[in-house]
Amino acid sequence: xxxxxxxxxxxxxxxxxxxxxxxxxxxxxxxxxxxxxxxxxxxxxxxxxxxxxxxxxxxxxxxxxxxxxxxxxxxxxxxxxxxxxxxxxxxxxxxxxxxxxxxxxxxxxxxxxxxxxxxxxxxxxxxxxxxxxxxxxxxxxxxxxxxxxxxxxxxxxxxxxxxxxxxxxxxxxxxxxxxxxxxxxxxxxxxxxxxxxxxxxxxxxxxxxx
Amino acid sequence: xxxxxxxxxxxxxxxxxxxxxxxxxxxxxxxxxxxxxxxxxxxxxxxxxxxxxxxxxxxxxxxxxxxxxxxxxxxxxxxxxxxxxxxxxxxxxxxxxxxxxxxxxxxxxxxxxxxxxxxxxxxxxxxxxx
Numbered sequence: 001x002x003x004x005x006x007x008x009x010x011x012x013x014x015x016x017x018x019x020x021x022x023x024x025x026x027x028x029x030x031x032x033x034x035x036x037x038x039x040x041x042x043x044x045x046x047x048x049x050x051x052x053x054x055x056x057x058x059x060x061x062x063x064x065x066x067x068x069x070x071x072x073x074x075x076x077x078x079x080x081x082x083x084x085x086x087x088x089x090x091x092x093x094x095x096x097x098x099x100x101x102x103x104x105x106x107x108x109x110x111x112x113x114x115x116x117x118x119x120x121x122x123x124x125x126x127x128x129x130x131x132x133x134x135x136x137x138x139x140x141x142x143x144x145x146x147x148x149x150x151x152x153x154x155x156x157x158x159x160x161x162x163x164x165x166x167x168x169x170x171x172x173x174x175x176x177x178x179x180x181x182x183x184x185x186x187x188x189x190x191x192x193x194x195x196x197x198x199x200x201x202x203x204x205x206x207x208x209x210x
Numbered sequence: 211x212x213x214x215x216x217x218x219x220x221x222x223x224x225x226x227x228x229x230x231x232x233x234x235x236x237x238x239x240x241x242x243x244x245x246x247x248x249x250x251x252x253x254x255x256x257x258x259x260x261x262x263x264x265x266x267x268x269x270x271x272x273x274x275x276x277x278x279x280x281x282x283x284x285x286x287x288x289x290x291x292x293x294x295x296x297x298x299x300x301x302x303x304x305x306x307x308x309x310x311x312x313x314x315x316x317x318x319x320x321x322x323x324x325x326x327x328x329x330x331x332x333x334x335x336x337x338x339x340x
Contacts, residue, residue: 045310045311045319053308077225077228080232096305097256098236098239098256098257098259099254099255099256099257100241100255100257102236102257103233103236104229104230104232104233104236105229105233106225106226106229108226111223111225111226111229112223112225114225115223115224115225118225135310135312137312138312139310139311139312141310
C-alpha cells in the first residue's frame with residue numbers, strides 16, 4: 001500500500017519533469033534554481049521626447065560582497081533560441097549577431113515565462129537611485145536604478161568574440177530559463193543593506209549597446 | 211523594400227509578438243560574411259536582418275514614439291513623428307547605436323542629414339557577399 005501510494009505521488013512529479021523538458025524544446029542543460037538580484041537601469045534622454053531604454057544586470061545573492069566583479073549583463077529579450085540553447089550549454093553567445101540558422105521560434109510557455117519575469121520585476125522592484133546628468137548643450141539624461149530579488153533558473157556563458165567587436169564587455173552574460181518567482185525576505189537581509197548603500201552614478205550600464 | 215503580411219497577434223504575448231517580427235526580419239535578411247578577419251576566417255555566414263517597419267512599438271520602450279529592439283531588427287515608427295525619424299531608426303539596423311542625441315547627424319534629435327562619421331560606421335559594419 002505504501003509503495004502504491006508513493007508511486008502514485010511520483011506520477012505528477014514525473015509528468016511535470018517530462019512536460020517542462022518538452023515545453024522548452026531546447027537541447028540545453030537545465031540550470032539549477034538560485035536566488036538573484038536583478039538591476040534595471042532605465043535610461044531616459046529628456047531632449048529625445050522621453051525615449052526610455054532599459055538595461056538589465058544580474059548578481060547571484062551568494063555573490064553579494066562587491067558590485068564590481070559579480071554584476072553581469074542579463075538579456076531579457078533580443079536573444080534567439082540558438083542563444084538560449086548555447087548559453088545553457090556553456091557556449092559563448094552574441095545576441096547581437098544573427099546567422100542563417102538563427103531562430104526566434106520559442107515555445108509559448110517559454111515566452112510566457114519571460115513575460116511573467118518582466119511583470120514580476122515591474123511589480124516588485126525597489127527604486128535605489130535616480131541619477132540626472134545635464135549637458136551644456138541642453139541634453140538631460142535621467143537614469144533610474146531599480147533592483148528586484150528573484151528566484152529562478154538562469155543560464156550563463158561567455159560573451160562571444162563577435163559581440164566583443166562592438167562592445168568592450170568582458171564578463172559572462174545571463175539569459176532567463178524558467179521557474180521565476182519573487183524572492184521574499186531579501187530586503188530584510190544584510191546583503192540587501194550592502195546593495196542599498198551602493199552608489200550607481202558611475203556604473204557603465206550601457207556596455208552592450210542596442 | 212517589400213511588403214509582407216502582418217502577423218496575427220491574436221492571443222500572443224508581447225514577447226511572442228516581438229519574436230515573430232524578428233523571425234520576419236531574419237527570413238527576409240541578406241546573407242553575408244563579416245569583414246573582420248577573425249570572424250571571416252571562422253567560415254560562419256551571418257545574416258543582415260531586414261528592417262521590419264511597423265507601427266507596433268517595442269516592449270523595450272513604454273514611453274517612446276520610435277524605437278528599435280536589441281539585435282537591430284524591428285523598428286516601431288510612429289507616422290506622426292517628424293522628418294528623419296524613420297531614417298534614424300533604419301540607421302540602427304546597420305549597428306550604429308544611439309549616442310547622446312546631441313552630436314549631429316542622423317542620430318541627432320531632431321535628426322539631421324547623415325554625417326560622414328555615421329557613413330564610416332555603416333561601411334565598417336557592412337558584410338561582404340559570400
